[in-house]
Amino acid sequence: MTDGWTFECKVHFRNGANGRKRLREGEVPAPQPVIPGNLPRVARLVALAHRFGGLLRSGEVKDYTELARLAGVTRQRVTQIMNLLHLAPGIQEAILDLPRTLTGRDPICERDLRAIAAVPVWSKQRAMWRELAERASAEE
DSSP states (O other): OOOOOOOOOOEEEEEOGGGOEEEEESSOOOOOOOOSSBOOHHHHHHHHHHHHHHHHHHTSSOSHHHHHHHHTSOHHHHHHHHGGGGSOHHHHHHHHTOOOBOSSSOSSOHHHHHHHHTOOOHHHHHHHHHHHHHHHHHHO
């Protein structure tokens, strides 16, 4: 007969790096609530443009060519994405705050924004944005 110790505790497994299972102590955490719908693609692209800009400013990447190679896209596509940073700050904020798309296509696409971003005057951009936003809300 062995006189050993017995420990009891709750454990669960989580996915770790490289698909390995990791043993964790404690209760299984509550699942994150699933928010219905998808983030509009233009919102993700504006966020990506800011991420790319940060990588360039920090020196982690030296130019658009390196960004394109890392992202697996063409230099032209990187330029299109980075041009979204030419939008007035209020427009960028409005894009990032667009509601999730529950069904169908996104009401505003990146191609619509290219013409606005090409205009260097922010007051004109804002007028073009209002027109586009009104058209998109009328189509819903």
